[in-house]
Amino acid sequence: xxxxxxxxxxxxxxxxxxxPVDAGRLSPAGVVTEPGTARIAVDLLGGDDAPxxxxxxxxxxxxxxxxxxxxxxxxxxAAGALVDALDPAQRARLTLRPARTAxxxxxxxxxxxxxxxxxxxxxxxxxxxxxxxxxxGSTGATVTAAALGLGRWPQIRRPALAxxxxxxxxxxxxxxxxxxxxxxxATLTRHAVLGAAYAAIAHGLxxxxxxxxxxxxxxxxxxxxxxxxxxxxxxxxxxxDARYVGLVEGYDVCxxxxxxxxxxxxxxxxxxxxxxxxxxxMAGGPPPDGGAPRAAALLGxxxxxxVCHGAAxxxxxxxxxxxxxxxxxxxxxDRVAALLxxxxxxxxxxxxxxxxxxx
Amino acid sequence: xxxxxxxxxxxxxxxxxxxPVDAGRLSPAGVVTEPGTARIAVDLLGGDDAPxxxxxxxxxxxxxxxxxxxxxxxxxxAAGALVDALDPAQRARLTLRPARTAxxxxxxxxxxxxxxxxxxxxxxxxxxxxxxxxxxGSTGATVTAAALGLGRWPQIRRPALAxxxxxxxxxxxxxxxxxxxxxxxATLTRHAVLGAAYAAIAHGLxxxxxxxxxxxxxxxxxxxxxxxxxxxxxxxxxxxDARYVGLVEGYDVCxxxxxxxxxxxxxxxxxxxxxxxxxxxMAGGPPPDGGAPRAAALLGxxxxxxVCHGAAxxxxxxxxxxxxxxxxxxxxxDRVAALLxxxxxxxxxxxxxxxxxxx
Numbered sequence: 001x002x003x004x005x006x007x008x009x010x011x012x013x014x015x016x017x018x019x020p021v022d023a024g025r026l027s028p029a030g031v032v033t034e035p036g037t038a039r040i041a042v043d044l045l046g047g048d049d050a051p052x053x054x055x056x057x058x059x060x061x062x063x064x065x066x067x068x069x070x071x072x073x074x075x076x077x078a079a080g081a082l083v084d085a086l087d088p089a090q091r092a093r094l095t096l097r098p099a100r101t102a103x104x105x106x107x108x109x110x111x112x113x114x115x116x117x118x119x120x121x122x123x124x125x126x127x128x129x130x131x132x133x134x135x136x137g138s139t140g141a142t143v144t145a146a147a148l149g150l151g152r153w154p155q156i157r158r159p160a161l162a163x164x165x166x167x168x169x170x171x172x173x174x175x176x177x178x179x180x181x182x183x184x185x186a187t188l189t190r191h192a193v194l195g196a197a198y199a200a201i202a203h204g205l206x207x208x209x210x211x212x213x214x215x216x217x218x219x220x221x222x223x224x225x226x227x228x229x230x231x232x233x234x235x236x237x238x239x240x241d242a243r244y245v246g247l248v249e250g251y252d253v254c255x256x257x258x259x260x261x262x263x264x265x266x267x268x269x270x271x272x273x274x275x276x277x278x279x280x281x282m283a284g285g286p287p288p289d290g291g292a293p294r295a296a297a298l299l300g301x302x303x304x305x306x307v308c309h310g311a312a313x314x315x316x317x318x319x320x321x322x323x324x325x326x327x328x329x330x331x332x333x334d335r336v337a338a339l340l341x342x343x344x345x346x347x348x349x350x351x352x353x354x355x356x357x358x359x
Numbered sequence: 360x361x362x363x364x365x366x367x368x369x370x371x372x373x374x375x376x377x378x379p380v381d382a383g384r385l386s387p388a389g390v391v392t393e394p395g396t397a398r399i400a401v402d403l404l405g406g407d408d409a410p411x412x413x414x415x416x417x418x419x420x421x422x423x424x425x426x427x428x429x430x431x432x433x434x435x436x437a438a439g440a441l442v443d444a445l446d447p448a449q450r451a452r453l454t455l456r457p458a459r460t461a462x463x464x465x466x467x468x469x470x471x472x473x474x475x476x477x478x479x480x481x482x483x484x485x486x487x488x489x490x491x492x493x494x495x496g497s498t499g500a501t502v503t504a505a506a507l508g509l510g511r512w513p514q515i516r517r518p519a520l521a522x523x524x525x526x527x528x529x530x531x532x533x534x535x536x537x538x539x540x541x542x543x544x545a546t547l548t549r550h551a552v553l554g555a556a557y558a559a560i561a562h563g564l565x566x567x568x569x570x571x572x573x574x575x576x577x578x579x580x581x582x583x584x585x586x587x588x589x590x591x592x593x594x595x596x597x598x599x600d601a602r603y604v605g606l607v608e609g610y611d612v613c614x615x616x617x618x619x620x621x622x623x624x625x626x627x628x629x630x631x632x633x634x635x636x637x638x639x640x641m642a643g644g645p646p647p648d649g650g651a652p653r654a655a656a657l658l659g660x661x662x663x664x665x666v667c668h669g670a671a672x673x674x675x676x677x678x679x680x681x682x683x684x685x686x687x688x689x690x691x692x693d694r695v696a697a698l699l700x701x702x703x704x705x706x707x708x709x710x711x712x713x714x715x716x717x718x
Contacts, residue, residue: 168641178574181582215537215629216669223540223626250633254641267582268627270574272634274609279638282527282613282646292638310575 037067038325041121041130044074045099046137047317048310051078054136057317059085061325062093064318068325071130073097073121097124118142122149125303132304132324134295136312139178142305143298150303153337158183159300160191161266161307162198163273166289167256173199173208174253174262177269177296178307185228188212188263189236192244194299195261197336200240202297202327207241211248211259213268221247225265233263239339295320297327299336304328396426397684400480400489403433404458405496406676407669410437413495416676418444421452423677427684428452430489432480456483477501481508484662491663491683493654495671498537501664502657509662512696517542518659519550520625520666521557522632525648526615532558532567533612533621536628536655537666544587547571547622548595551603553658554620556695559599561656561686566600570607570618572627580606584624592622598698654679656686658695663687 042058044051055078062068063086072079072094079096086094099120121133122145135142143159152159162175175195180187192210199208212230214222219230226247233244245259252258254276264272277292286292294309294316304327308320327333401417403410414437421427422445431438431453438455445453458479480492481504494501502518511518519535534554539546551569558567571589573581578589585606592603604618611617613635623631636651645651653668653675663686667679686692 166641181574213630215540215626223624226626250630250635251637251640253630253634254637264630265582267574267585268630271572271609271612271623271627272631275612275631276609276634276638278610278613279635279651280642281610282525283639283642283644284646285642287641287643 036329037069038328039069039071039131040321040324041071041073041124041133042321043117043121043133043135043137044072044078045117046135047308047312050136053312053314054317055082056314058082058321060314060318061321062086065322065325069093071095071097071124073099073117073124118145119149122146125150131328134306134308134320134324136308136310136317139307142307143179146298146301146303146305150301153300153302153340156190156300158187159298160194161296162195162299163293163296164203165253165292166287170256170260171203172253172256172260172262174269174273176264176266177273178266180266183265185225185232188225188229189232192233192263193236193238193340195263196238196240196242197339198297198299199261200242201335201339202330202332205260207243208260209245210238210242210261210263211245211252213262213264214247217247217249295323297323304333395688396428397687398428398430398490399680399683400430400432400483400492401680402476402480402494402496403431403437404476405494406667406671409495412671412673413676414441415673417441417680419673419677420680421445424681424684430454430456430483432456432458432476432483478504481505484509490687493665493667493679493683495667495669495676498666501666502538505657505660505662505664509660512659512661512699515549515659517546518657519553520655521554521658522652522655523562524612524651525646529615529619530562531612531615531619531621533628533632535623535625536632537625539625542624544584544591547584547588548591551592551622552597552699554622555597555599555601556698557656557658558620559601560694560698561689561691564619566602567619568604569597569601569620569622570604570611572621572623573606576606576608654682656682663692
């Protein structure tokens, strides 16, 4: 096999491990519950405080999970700091992949850096050198690199970022939280399908309840995309025995009493997630089960990709790496794709949608 | 003067009292800090649990504020329950205005009821029988009734609902929280002007900082309306010595560290406010200074109107009534309108905007 990006001979990407029969839920802190080696490519230059915060977070992750291997993508010096900090007996679990950054203007430095390293991380997955990737760099750059480099699932034109919050009686999957700024009603509907499959497989939820976020629960509430998506969702068969429960409100994202999966556009989801984080900060800290996550899974691309918040702290990076390892070990990507493939094709699948933006 | 709705001779609406020189801030709980009689029309049939919750809330409000007079708009029986519950010596502070409800279908009952009573409350303001109105009924019906019955301010086609949250170092005004689902960039810009004037006058904020809610702080972040509104806001002179600080994020709504006024569309603002409420509930309760408000001031109409959450509890109704009294005593409507009238006319003022929806 030859890498399409480097032209060099590469290994075929590994198959995900078989899905565990008694798979436990992902804890809100992103603690991995399944065994098995996971090789995660980490974008050392992604994020506002890269590479220091990423190095610190990667160190935490590798210390917390003995079956974790990291492919460090970025400058050799930053990777070296991580290698030096680790117990010599553990250093075999780290691999370096230097990524050059050729940038002319200071203004574009952050975006261009993240794009270069995230592209290198995607290439590593394609080359079979890593099982998943984690980046705290530009969301747009990561989504584009992953979609173009790994491919999209059939019928998915616009991937979604799914964040998991701790609800009153279990996890609540919120999507999209930043991938699609102005999705069409058809995209909202597709994201509901993705979210339902993800909740069933990544979190082991049985027959998840799926809600569409709006300003009230009565049909007809909301803006035009919501008013159009609501009847489309009612007519859509959801995977994983999921059922559509109609419109839900802002509380439901935090409490989860009415839905396990809450679908919204990436603009609303993103500001919502950050507002919840702010509210927990104002209230003196998040609830015991965890607060607003700073890592989200990218759904709709043929690979395991986790996007961390640009302002991620080391603990957030470590959570993101643990989430990526969890998803890989659970074979989440393959199983979600398989679940979608068995789904009944209906009218919403043929609705024209927009392409992934490259900006 | 003749009432345009009843054709009967009416009194002229009272002039707002002069603005107090040492006007204190509105506390997050909506406690009134200025003296002076305020006559508030209360929509007894607005809200999910009307009239019981409204009656209970009105009773709390009238007991807490000795200078408060209430005009109870709704069925006589509900108003009678309130009268009976009040100390006989205080009953002169209550006035009844029976409002009939002629509805045929059960499905439309709630909306039609609220619309009827809120229209009667608006008519009472026009007739000089009340200074302000409070309703927990349909937001759309209240906004429409107020805009049509009281008139809009010049250059305001689409009124906004402004909610005040307690930030780290003072109040944070969030608007719109439900009036405009899909505002144009020009409307977002006008709402920034309204919010700046409101923050300066209702909360006594000196040179408030105004931010536009988006998914990041760098220019260009966000969806199309945000990307277009950002440069418009940079070119707009704001009243009250306010200054535009650029894009802000979800945290800033809760913390207020970067902006005192946060501008967004009514869809995002509404789900955000409810998510913050949910987060506080998950965290074991709101911070000591107060949580997410369930009452919002309607800006852009020529009258003092407060909209309460449909699921308002008695304490929320009482807060809404206290807010209406505070705004009236502070002459907020007249002073905000005067501040806007002195504002330099610029290009954004002439941009065509959509009308108030009547649905």
